[in-house]
Amino acid sequence: MKNNEIQQRLRQEAKTLLEQGQVEYIVGYETGSLKFTTTPLLTKNKDDTDRLIVNPFIVNNLSVYLTEIKGKVGIVAKGCDSRSVVSLIQDNKIAREDIVIMGIPCPGLIDLKKVELLLSKDRDELGNITRDEDRVVITIDGKGRDFPITEVLFDNCLECQIPTPQEYDILLGEPTTPISGNVSKRTNIKELEATPREERWNFWKEEFSRCIRCYACRNVCPACFCQRCFVEESEPQWILPTPKWQDNLIFQVIRNIHVAGRCTDCGECERVCPMNIPLRSLTRKMYEIVDELFQYKAGMDKNALPLLTAYEPTEAEDFIR
Amino acid sequence: MKQELGWEPKLLGFLCRWCSYAGADLAGISRKKYPANIEVIRVPCSGRVDPLFIIKALRLGFDGVLVSGCYPGDCHYQTGNYRARRRMAITKKFLEYIGIEPQRIQASWVSASEGGKFAEVVTAVTKELKEIEHNQLFADEK
Ligand code: SF4
Ligand code: SF4
Ligand code: SF4
Numbered sequence A: 001m002k003n004n005e006i007q008q009r010l011r012q013e014a015k016t017l018l019e020q021g022q023v024e025y026i027v028g029y030e031t032g033s034l035k036f037t038t039t040p041l042l043t044k045n046k047d048d049t050d051r052l053i054v055n056p057f058i059v060n061n062l063s064v065y066l067t068e069i070k071g072k073v074g075i076v077a078k079g080c081d082s083r084s085v086v087s088l089i090q091d092n093k094i095a096r097e098d099i100v101i102m103g104i105p106c107p108g109l110i111d112l113k114k115v116e117l118l119l120s121k122d123r124d125e126l127g128n129i130t131r132d133e134d135r136v137v138i139t140i141d142g143k144g145r146d147f148p149i150t151e152v153l154f155d156n157c158l159e160c161q162i163p164t165p166q167e168y169d170i171l172l173g174e175p176t177t178p179i180s181g182n183v184s185k186r187t188n189i190k191e192l193e194a195t196p197r198e199e200r201w202n203f204w205k206e207e208f209s210r211c212i213r214c215y216a217c218r219n220v221c222p223a224c225f226c227q228r229c230f231v232e233e234s235e236p237q238w239i240l241p242t243p244k245w246q247d248n249l250i251f252q253v254i255r256n257i258h259v260a261g262r263c264t265d266c267g268e269c270e271r272v273c274p275m276n277i278p279l280r281s282l283t284r285k286m287y288e289i290v291d292e293l294f295q296y297k298a299g300m301d302k303n304a305l306p307l308l309t310a311y312e313p314t315e316a317e318d319f320i321r
Numbered sequence B: 001m002k003q004e005l006g007w008e009p010k011l012l013g014f015l016c017r018w019c020s021y022a023g024a025d026l027a028g029i030s031r032k033k034y035p036a037n038i039e040v041i042r043v044p045c046s047g048r049v050d051p052l053f054i055i056k057a058l059r060l061g062f063d064g065v066l067v068s069g070c071y072p073g074d075c076h077y078q079t080g081n082y083r084a085r086r087r088m089a090i091t092k093k094f095l096e097y098i099g100i101e102p103q104r105i106q107a108s109w110v111s112a113s114e115g116g117k118f119a120e121v122v123t124a125v126t127k128e129l130k131e132i133e134h135n136q137l138f139a140d141e142k
Helices: A003-019 A046-051 A062-068 A079-090 A112-119 A187-193 A197-209 A245-258 A268-272 A280-294 B020-029 B051-059 B080-098 B115-131
Strands: A025-031 A038-043 A073-077 A099-103 A129-132 A135-140 A143-148 B011-016 B038-043 B064-069 B105-109
Touching: A003 A025, A003 A046, A003 A073, A003 A099, A025 A046, A025 A062, A038 A046, A038 A062, A062 A073, A062 A079, A073 A079, A079 A099, A112 A135, A187 A280, A197 A245, A197 B080, A245 A280, A245 B051, A245 B080, A268 A280, A280 B080, B011 B020, B011 B115, B020 B038, B020 B064, B020 B115, B051 B064, B051 B080, B064 B080, B064 B115, B080 B105, B105 B115
Parallel strands: A025 A073, A073 A099, B011 B038, B011 B064, B064 B105
Antiparallel strands: A025 A038, A129 A135, A135 A143
16 A cells, blocks of 8 residues: 555544544644654544654654543554553553554655755655655756665664564554565664673763753653653762763663663664664663563563563573672 | 783672671671772662662762672562572673673672682682783773
8 A cells, every 4th residue: 555545544543433433533643734744643533534644754753642641542653662562561551442543554654854865865855755665766956866675774773673563453454564675674782782791881972962961862761661761860869860881881781771661663763862872772772672682572572571570480681690 | 911010909798688698797807818909889689780880989989880689589578689690690791791891790699607718709709800901991091
């Protein structure tokens, strides 16, 4: 199914859900104010459903809103987002029956920063960006240029193994398969792993010297749902509010440990970081550690116990004296 | 890296009140010899230990952290140590990845009757810590 067909169907389904009172709210995407971008649309009004869109720029993981909305919600969810929804159900933050998941089999999203880099152009200088299967056509001054889609997709989309929502009420389109082909995966992680310990530490020290502790990474993350985050505690005060690299690093390391088993590698934290800190080289690594040690992937089964609540009588013992 | 002369590592232990703390107590009562490098914080259960405690201890300059609880199956709260085990497993791997020496993150099972084992654990951990450099991870200048 083409995006416009999916979009048409989504609008209908969303409208029906509101009309029939099956949900109180719809959470989806609409056109954003900056070129190419989209922005979340949260509405009770059935006429607004005509503004819902589906295109390669629907970046937000909308599940982050679910814990804050009271009442039944119909939510648009890509593969990773749908797993975040499931993860929230596992953690008893939301109830399955309060959510209608409108799943989108996700072909991958286009990273505008990569597009700009590829063409050495600002997004405002570009005409159109159109995806056609495994190609993308970008027009500049009326002339179309054609690239493999893998050049412009987000890294986490290139590495995504579960692009089709596993849990849904309505599936908008046919199930899709992971991106294959000649794409380099986990490049940063592999490089770091091959680096001596001290240099790894210094790498992160440098990176987190830039962090301004805006907390965008935390606020955008559906797995960071604490009413009161440890960074704001004052008795004891775990870290100072001033952005010193030591405390910045502690914040991010602990955040990663706290979201272990809930993080679906949606990539939102890295995308929103205004300082371009390669946060996915942390979150993705944790995702892999969890899978390697416990054969667990976040949000695959709504009836499973959350990773850090569950246990097997014997497991992961080798480091214990 | 050259160590200062007479340098002794500082170790912080989080010991569960039912098993390992009692084990440490027994080590004292039965006059077992072990290095005086450990400072102890008694916790209700090894499951109480947020990895935040570990990294905070390193930030404060401890050279290593030991989390110790009851053996699997013996937890006073049934499952606390199982949870600690999962958490410690991911924490250890993750901290190693970002560049913290694995020797700094230690864990053990010590029961209330194992004064001897507690002494052995502290001795072994202290020895490992002496083999790596003094913790300067969070120092501003090296
Ligand atoms: S989004 Fe980036 S700059 Fe902001 S707190 Fe997170 S890591 Fe730091
Ligand atoms: S960093 Fe930890 S304490 Fe803070 S919101 Fe995220 S999970 Fe909660
Ligand atoms: S930690 Fe980052 S990648 Fe993981 S769920 Fe949160 S926002 Fe998404």
